[in-house]
Amino acid sequence: MRPSIAAAAPITEQPRTDGLVDVAFSVNGERKKLSLDPRVTLLDALRERLNLTGTKKGCDRGQCGACTVHVDDRRVLSCLTLAVSLQDKKVTTIEGIADGDELHPVQQAFINHDGFQCGFCTSGQIMSAVAVVGDGTVRTDDEIREAMSGNICRCGAYPNILDAIKQAQAGRS
Numbered sequence: 001m002r003p004s005i006a007a008a009a010p011i012t013e014q015p016r017t018d019g020l021v022d023v024a025f026s027v028n029g030e031r032k033k034l035s036l037d038p039r040v041t042l043l044d045a046l047r048e049r050l051n052l053t054g055t056k057k058g059c060d061r062g063q064c065g066a067c068t069v070h071v072d073d074r075r076v077l078s079c080l081t082l083a084v085s086l087q088d089k090k091v092t093t094i095e096g097i098a099d100g101d102e103l104h105p106v107q108q109a110f111i112n113h114d115g116f117q118c119g120f121c122t123s124g125q126i127m128s129a130v131a132v133v134g135d136g137t138v139r140t141d142d143e144i145r146e147a148m149s150g151n152i153c154r155c156g157a158y159p160n161i162l163d164a165i166k167q168a169q170a171g172r173s
Contacts, residue, residue: 025086028096043067043078054094065151068124075131094123109164117155133168
């Protein structure tokens with residue numbers, strides 16, 4: 001008769017008693033580990049804990065798009081995303097799209113076409129535009145407008161934003 005081999009008990013971490021949750025994810029290519037209240041949004045973690053203030057808090061209700069960032073290369077509204085849901089995910093903010101001193105083509109196109117006025121919505125507009133350009137399937141003016149419809153510009157720079165996206169799609173900066 002063979003002796004039975006007991007399965008090893010899984011190694012578990014001791015639960016925290018302070019109500020915080022540990023989360024680790026990548027932000028702009030750097031691994032970050034945070035202990036957060038489980039109700040903290042990605043927006044607040046970026047701005048208040050990681051000092052990445054390029055992502056703007058507009059409406060804080062998911063209606064304006066100013067807080068748009070990329071999670072695993074998909075655009076998300078960071079004000080509606082719980083930071084603790086990002087374990088082992090990749091987050092890219094406006095601070096992470098340039099290549100050193102060289103602006104991302106969408107950033108340069110926004111400058112070339114004055115795709116901003118007050119600048120408050122600009123980071124969210126650019127992050128959405130990067131996703132639209134990267135998708136490669138949105139081509140017509142109406143398709144671009146629809147793809148960007150979740151980002152509000154209170155100054156009304158929409159024609160300039162459209163021109164900037166078309167420039168970036170054409171590969172001109």
